[in-house]
């Protein structure tokens with residue numbers, strides 16, 4: 361995957377609350393092109409692998425429960441400087457610290473249930489995109 365791509369998930373809370381359309385509209389309006397997208401649900405094993413870096417953190421069990429409790433929207437997004445610009449668009453991990461107008465400020469309920477994921481590096485964007493999509497699902 362090229363370095364102008366990032367990976368996102370609209371997490372179960374955002375899907376449950378009916379925010380898919382509003383969040384995708386904001387992503388598109390911010391200049392990101394959707395090059396892969398699906399509604400899917402992670403198994404426990406999927407979530408444990410995807411968030412493996414956090415496996416020793418106290419919130420890991422809750423994180424896996426949360427991320428597997430319902431469907432998510434997984435997508436790969438393309439834009440110049442995609443990883444950094446998307447992290448700016450979503451805002452801080454804790455919505456209480458997120459800037460006004462960011463997706464987490466607008467749609468996240470708490471530090472744990474924070475509506476949206478964004479890759480934190482080009483390498484992780486490629487790994488996370490490939491975790492969810494086959495080559496022929498990426499455009």
Ligand code: UDP
Nearest residue numbers: 414419423452453471472473474477478480
């Ligand atoms: N998380 C949590 N408690 C914490 C930190 C993180 O429940 O104290 C959850 C939250 O859903 C977050 C995810 O774990 O989005 C991954 O954490 P990370 O620090 O990677 O934050 P992100 O990269 O998503 O901003």
Ligand code: MG
Nearest residue numbers: 453478479480
């Ligand atoms: Mg992270």
